[in-house]
Amino acid sequence: MNQTIKNKIMVFGMAAILGIISLFCWFKPHTDYSYSERRVLAKFPSLTLDTVTNGKFMSEFETYTLDQFPLRDTFRGLKSFSSLYLMGQSDVNDLTITNGYVAKNEYPANEAMLENAGKKFRYLYDTYMKDSNVNLYFSIVPDKNYYTSIKSGSLAMDYEMLVDTMTKQTDYMKYIDLFQVLSIRDYYRTDTHWKQENLVPVAIVLSDVMGVETSMNYTKTQLEEPFYGVYYGQLALPLSPDTITYLTNEIVESCIVTDYNSGKPVTIPMYDLSQATAKDPYELFVGGNTPLVTIENPLATTDKELVIFRDSFTSSLAPLLATGYSKVTLVDIRYINSGMLGNFIEFDNQDVLFLYSTLVLNSSTILK
Amino acid sequence: MIFSSIPFLYYFLPVVLLLYFLVPKRLKNLVLLLSSLFFYGWGEPKYVVIMVISIVVGFVLGHLIEVFRGKGLSKVFLILSVISAICMLGYFKYMDFFITNINAVTGLSLPLLKITLPIGISFYLFQILSYTVDVYRGTVPAQKNIIHFGAYVSCFPQLIAGPIVRYSDIAEQLSSRTHTFEKTAYGIRRFIMGLSKKVLLANALGELCDIFRASDDKSVLFYWLYAISFTLHIYFDFSGYSDMAIGLGKIFGFDFIENFNHPYISKSITEFWRRWHISLGSWFRDYVYIPLGGNRVSKGRWFLNILTVWMLTGFWHGASWNFIVWGLLYAAFLVLEKLFLGKYLKNSKVWCHIYVMFIVCFGFVIFNATNLGEALQYFGAMFGAGSVPFVSTEFTYYLGSFGFILLLSIAGSTPLPMILTKKISGIKNGMGERILNIAEPIISVILLLLVTAYLVDGSFNPFLYFRF
Numbered sequence: 001m002n003q004t005i006k007n008k009i010m011v012f013g014m015a016a017i018l019g020i021i022s023l024f025c026w027f028k029p030h031t032d033y034s035y036s037e038r039r040v041l042a043k044f045p046s047l048t049l050d051t052v053t054n055g056k057f058m059s060e061f062e063t064y065t066l067d068q069f070p071l072r073d074t075f076r077g078l079k080s081f082s083s084l085y086l087m088g089q090s091d092v093n094d095l096t097i098t099n100g101y102v103a104k105n106e107y108p109a110n111e112a113m114l115e116n117a118g119k120k121f122r123y124l125y126d127t128y129m130k131d132s133n134v135n136l137y138f139s140i141v142p143d144k145n146y147y148t149s150i151k152s153g154s155l156a157m158d159y160e161m162l163v164d165t166m167t168k169q170t171d172y173m174k175y176i177d178l179f180q181v182l183s184i185r186d187y188y189r190t191d192t193h194w195k196q197e198n199l200v201p202v203a204i205v206l207s208d209v210m211g212v213e214t215s216m217n218y219t220k221t222q223l224e225e226p227f228y229g230v231y232y233g234q235l236a237l238p239l240s241p242d243t244i245t246y247l248t249n250e251i252v253e254s255c256i257v258t259d260y261n262s263g264k265p266v267t268i269p270m271y272d273l274s275q276a277t278a279k280d281p282y283e284l285f286v287g288g289n290t291p292l293v294t295i296e297n298p299l300a301t302t303d304k305e306l307v308i309f310r311d312s313f314t315s316s317l318a319p320l321l322a323t324g325y326s327k328v329t330l331v332d333i334r335y336i337n338s339g340m341l342g343n344f345i346e347f348d349n350q351d352v353l354f355l356y357s358t359l360v361l362n363s364s365t366i367l368k
Numbered sequence: 369m370i371f372s373s374i375p376f377l378y379y380f381l382p383v384v385l386l387l388y389f390l391v392p393k394r395l396k397n398l399v400l401l402l403s404s405l406f407f408y409g410w411g412e413p414k415y416v417v418i419m420v421i422s423i424v425v426g427f428v429l430g431h432l433i434e435v436f437r438g439k440g441l442s443k444v445f446l447i448l449s450v451i452s453a454i455c456m457l458g459y460f461k462y463m464d465f466f467i468t469n470i471n472a473v474t475g476l477s478l479p480l481l482k483i484t485l486p487i488g489i490s491f492y493l494f495q496i497l498s499y500t501v502d503v504y505r506g507t508v509p510a511q512k513n514i515i516h517f518g519a520y521v522s523c524f525p526q527l528i529a530g531p532i533v534r535y536s537d538i539a540e541q542l543s544s545r546t547h548t549f550e551k552t553a554y555g556i557r558r559f560i561m562g563l564s565k566k567v568l569l570a571n572a573l574g575e576l577c578d579i580f581r582a583s584d585d586k587s588v589l590f591y592w593l594y595a596i597s598f599t600l601h602i603y604f605d606f607s608g609y610s611d612m613a614i615g616l617g618k619i620f621g622f623d624f625i626e627n628f629n630h631p632y633i634s635k636s637i638t639e640f641w642r643r644w645h646i647s648l649g650s651w652f653r654d655y656v657y658i659p660l661g662g663n664r665v666s667k668g669r670w671f672l673n674i675l676t677v678w679m680l681t682g683f684w685h686g687a688s689w690n691f692i693v694w695g696l697l698y699a700a701f702l703v704l705e706k707l708f709l710g711k712y713l714k715n716s717k718v719w720c721h722i723y724v725m726f727i728v729c730f731g732f733v734i735f736n737a738t739n740l741g742e743a744l745q746y747f748g749a750m751f752g753a754g755s756v757p758f759v760s761t762e763f764t765y766y767l768g769s770f771g772f773i774l775l776l777s778i779a780g781s782t783p784l785p786m787i788l789t790k791k792i793s794g795i796k797n798g799m800g801e802r803i804l805n806i807a808e809p810i811i812s813v814i815l816l817l818l819v820t821a822y823l824v825d826g827s828f829n830p831f832l833y834f835r836f
Contacts, residue, residue, distance in 0.1 A: 003805065010553040014556050014812065018385075025374070053414065066374055075825070077821075078818065078821035080825075236825075
């Protein structure tokens with residue numbers, strides 16, 4: 001190929017590529033929602049004299065062109081591939097891959113946030129539990145980075161400091177260590193959360209300390225639908241999806257789950273299988289992210305009740321703990337103001353477990 | 369609008385190219401002018417007026433300078449042109465700096481104007497100034513067509529970040545220029561190369577600098593990593609943008625001046641400034657340094673000229689003391705090199721490079737500091753002052769994470785890629801040429817798609833020289 005032909009190929013080839021991509025940009029039908037990123041995509045901005053003169057149209061148009069770019073996820077994947085495997089970067093958007101497990105560089109541990117979480121728990125204790133006959137327990141769910149960072153060398157928070165700070169602030173509770181009970185295999189590869197089918201040992205460790213007996217035998221049911229976790233979309237690489245497996249037995253199936261999200265009690269299924277095809281299938285466990293849920297166990301051999309102050313990790317653990325109690329109440333103070341809890345829960349002669357992930361403790365301003 | 373953005377690449381540019389190559393020759397500059405005003409207005413709608421006024425004032429004054437050539441009025445119009453440019457720069461760029469300093473010295477509390485700096489004003493006003501001065505000197509005739517003049521001043525490929533194109537360099541091309549496959553193909557290659565330098569390297573290095581600045585885990589080595597990263601970042605950011613400008617210029621038929629020539633291989637600061645931001649250096653040389661007398665004056669006056677020019681060069685970069693100090697730092701070393709250092713550097717093979725990179729790195733630490741106090745604190749920390757540990761966890765992690773990018777950038781800032789290309793092209797029987805001819809279009813397409821991927825992901829993408 002001589003210079004002249006090369007130049008012509010360069011000019012016509014580039015014109016064709018630029019033209020084709022541009023035509024797709026201009027005329028591709030709009031996409032409303034990105035399932036991989038779990039967010040609404042930007043729409044064409046309002047074009048008025050005001051929005052043009054104040055520059056709002058231009059900045060929103062830029063966002064729109066990025067959100068609506070043809071083959072957006074493919075291009076995002078190409079960027080991740082390039083960053084990790086061509087440029088040799090250790091992470092993409094703080095996400096690392098270690099032995100197929102995607103984890104986020106949760107770093108550094110923020111002492112102010114931990115202190116804020118401690119103050120919030122202290123407020124709950126002082127307001128509702130100090131003078132009541134409750135048994136208080138506190139446990140922490142490590143994020144995946146605790147296990148992957150050792151191998152990958154990625155940035156990780158000082159977990160020892162985190163546990164130390166939290167236990168010092170919650171010295172009115174009995175601390176139950178879960179760090180040594182879990183391993184990276186107990187988490188989904190593409191999501192932040194742990195896998196319910198691996199949580200029986202966790203439930204046993206917790207229930208042993210709390211003095212109840214939870215079931216050890218369950219039937220495993222694996223969903224047919226693939227589970228693309230939250231990190232899958234953020235990383236945009238073609239990783240193989242996870243699968244969700246849920247545990248049932250006679251006790252779990254007999255439980256009555258009531259959701260108070262709408263202000264009125266509504267009975268919901270323990271496992272809402274319709275969520276399997278929704279944007280976040282992990283929400284299928286006990287109503288997902290909801291402020292107040294109760295699980296009543298009619299087959300319970302005890303009248304002990306458990307209140308769990310929790311985040312989303314507890315959703316998949318709660319059915320297992322429910323097998324050892326007559327009633328389990330799940331409170332998520334990310335969605336309900338702590339000051340209002342007295343209207344819904346009477347603290348008297350219960351076990352109370354504060355079970356939070358390192359992720360929430362380290363960004364505790366989300367606790368209300 | 370910036371070149372490294374989806375709206376530019378896939379909305380603006382294709383439409384402009386289509387229009388430009390479809391319209392007859394006599395309308396090409398009109399397309400260029402209107403598209404340039406749209407391009408400018410996209411980022412600064414209200415400042416399009418300033419741009420149009422600057423064009424009209426420059427055009428009229430240039431014309432009047434020529435009409436009254438040889439008469440006193442010609443000089444008056446030239447002075448008017450210089451004053452109008454200085455006033456515009458003074459008002460938009462330097463007013464708050466002056467007010468802050470007046471307040472500091474006098475104890476007054478004059479309110480700051482807080483004016484947004486019109487993008488590229490330092491570049492296009494310098495272009496207009498070079499035009500009126502050259503018309504006054506008789507180097508070029510005044511432009512008779514305001515569309516041509518407007519296209520020169522507002523020409524979007526080099527409007528916001530240079531190179532500072534002298535009117536005399538493209539006067540002929542404004543009225544008559546050729547478009548060939550060779551030129552266009554070169555322009556495309558150069559544009560994509562610049563785009564890749566900016567998006568794939570400069571942005572990553574800039575991200576590392578931002579990570580450092582936000583870090584609570586700084587260490588001596590992390591400070592050094594920052595200084596090196598910023599030195600590479602600013603080179604790839606700015607030279608990448610210049611490559612894009614030169615490439616686009618070629619596509620539209622212009623031959624813009626080169627702006628960088630591997631500055632980091634320089635053996636002296638004098639050489640560095642012949643290789644770094646060439647269009648600005650030569651502008652100050654021709655329109656400030658030589659009119660001041662250059663080196664054809666007494667030694668004391670000569671050094672004063674150098675100090676003046678480099679103080680102005682620093683001040684051109686921004687209304688802040690650290691830019692002035694940055695300029696004066698170079699002036700000091702230029703004087704030292706002229707006094708005695710130069711002859712030692714000539715005999716050195718390794719130390720001269722270490723010396724240059726030290727000065728350049730330190731210079732850019734001053735350049736990028738928010739104030740002189742911060743720059744001093746950074747210098748101290750680089751040598752272990754304070755309670756900064758020698759090494760930190762974050763340093764180790766980010767050195768690993770950005771190690772390859774840093775190595776690639778260091779290699780890319782030298783003539784190594786050029787030497788490699790020449791070696792391949794020299795392979796016997798024309799085989800090397802054939803390999804390059806096939807590889808070039810393929811690599812260009814891959815780079816364009818890769819850059820698009822980085823842009824679509826919407827990550828870090830600011831552009832440093834916008835603020836100038």
